[in-house]
Amino acid sequence: MRSYRSLFRTAEFTPFLLSFAAFAAAQTIGGLALATLVFRATGSPFLSAVSMFGPQLAQLLGGAFLLSGADRLPPRAVLSALALSFAAATAVLALPGLPVWAVFAVVLLQGLVASLGGGVRGGLLNEILTKDGYVLGRSVFNMLWGLTQMAGFATGGALLAFLSPRTCLLLAAALYVLSALVTHLGLTARPPRSAGRPSLAATWRANALLWSSRHRRLTYLGLWVPNGLIVGSDSLYVSYAPEAAGMLYAFGALGMFAGDLAVGRLIPPALRPRLATPLRLLLAVPYLFFVLHPGVALSAVAVTVASVGFAASLVLQERLMSLIPDDLAGQALGLHATGMAAFQGIGALLAGTLAQLTSPATAMTLMSAASVTVTLTLAALGRHEERQSAVPGTRPGFLSEPAARD
Numbered sequence: 001m002r003s004y005r006s007l008f009r010t011a012e013f014t015p016f017l018l019s020f021a022a023f024a025a026a027q028t029i030g031g032l033a034l035a036t037l038v039f040r041a042t043g044s045p046f047l048s049a050v051s052m053f054g055p056q057l058a059q060l061l062g063g064a065f066l067l068s069g070a071d072r073l074p075p076r077a078v079l080s081a082l083a084l085s086f087a088a089a090t091a092v093l094a095l096p097g098l099p100v101w102a103v104f105a106v107v108l109l110q111g112l113v114a115s116l117g118g119g120v121r122g123g124l125l126n127e128i129l130t131k132d133g134y135v136l137g138r139s140v141f142n143m144l145w146g147l148t149q150m151a152g153f154a155t156g157g158a159l160l161a162f163l164s165p166r167t168c169l170l171l172a173a174a175l176y177v178l179s180a181l182v183t184h185l186g187l188t189a190r191p192p193r194s195a196g197r198p199s200l201a202a203t204w205r206a207n208a209l210l211w212s213s214r215h216r217r218l219t220y221l222g223l224w225v226p227n228g229l230i231v232g233s234d235s236l237y238v239s240y241a242p243e244a245a246g247m248l249y250a251f252g253a254l255g256m257f258a259g260d261l262a263v264g265r266l267i268p269p270a271l272r273p274r275l276a277t278p279l280r281l282l283l284a285v286p287y288l289f290f291v292l293h294p295g296v297a298l299s300a301v302a303v304t305v306a307s308v309g310f311a312a313s314l315v316l317q318e319r320l321m322s323l324i325p326d327d328l329a330g331q332a333l334g335l336h337a338t339g340m341a342a343f344q345g346i347g348a349l350l351a352g353t354l355a356q357l358t359s360p361a362t363a364m365t366l367m368s369a370a371s372v373t374v375t376l377t378l379a380a381l382g383r384h385e386e387r388q389s390a391v392p393g394t395r396p397g398f399l400s401e402p403a404a405r406d
Contacts, residue, residue, distance in 0.1 A: 004265070010129060016124065020141070020144065030093075033156060050345075119332075126330075126333070142311075203331075235348035240290075290364040
């Protein structure tokens with residue numbers, strides 16, 4: 001599967017994308033509205049950042065307890081229920097007079113529920129598409145996420161100029177309901193990919209098995225940590241430029257779209273593995289520029305260029321998929337999504353704390369420097385692991401191979 005035309009001829013691929021687009025639009029508009037509401041109420045960069053990215057931190061708990069459901073529950077039912085639960089929670093956030101502690105309680109519950117979403121969507125995409133179409137399909141999925149973010153943040157910023165944050169939250173709740181309807185009407189009711197009931201023990205066993213290979217550990221860390229640190233910088237847009245935050249998020253989504261288009265469609269498959277480290281460095285280096293406290297226009301340029309580097313996730317996901325069997329694809333991708341979301345939440349917490357103690361610009365610079373350091377360290381460890389794997393009798397492989405364990 002080498003073309004976009006062949007992708008969209010695949011049954012269910014279009015409704016799969018449309019349901020996700022509605023869900024993503026709700027997340028972007030609702031997240032910006034909530035961060036703005038909290039910042040106006042408290043004046044705190046820390047609380048504003050956490051309100052927007054806190055659900056992602058809470059996914060770490062959900063991933064520890066619920067992730068086996070990604071392969072052991074019917075995907076259409078899970079995605080429909082997920083969208084409806086987000087609609088209900090977002091409507092609660094729009095209630096007048098809701099205290100800040102209650103806002104964060106709802107945010108925590110959203111994160112717990114959301115922990116299943118990444119694994120279920122990733123596993124379902126793996127079922128809808130053939131093996132040779134996964135990277136191209138995932139690039140379209142990521143580009144749609146980028147476009148939806150760009151449109152959602154731009155629309156959200158415009159709406160906030162005329163409407164209250166609470167009204168924007170109600171609009172986001174309606175979009176979640178639309179996502180549930182498209183999911184239910186457009187997707188086939190598939191059975192679970194794996195037998196057995198989801199449980200805490202099953203989740204921990206599979207996560208331990210996935211984590212048992214050093215190659216997979218390095219791949220997961222490469223997907224999670226540099227990305228999470230830079231999303232921490234992103235979480236400070238509202239406090240760095242309150243009147244232009246929507247525009248900065250939109251330009252970031254534009255850069256992400258360009259990167260996914262280039263890596264998914266234009267870069268030859270043989271060259272992709274070499275781009276993991278350069279793309280992760282590109283993701284971080286432009287944020288070092290914020291030490292100079294640039295204006296909105298120059299900030300938008302830096303954010304756009306940096307966001308091209310988010311395409312590193314395509315390269316690393318392709319590597320991850322080569323190291324796992326099909327019956328654990330949902331949980332493996334769910335572990336990736338949960339870990340990435342958790343590290344993004346941790347990044348937001350860390351960046352918000354640094355901004356509270358210094359300034360948003362200083363915090364963004366420090367977070368980018370940390371991301372560069374982590375990327376270079378992981379690259380050095382990866383080169384060492386490749387040299388070790390070249391020794392006869394040792395190689396990376398699937399979970400069933402003893403050589404894959406440390």
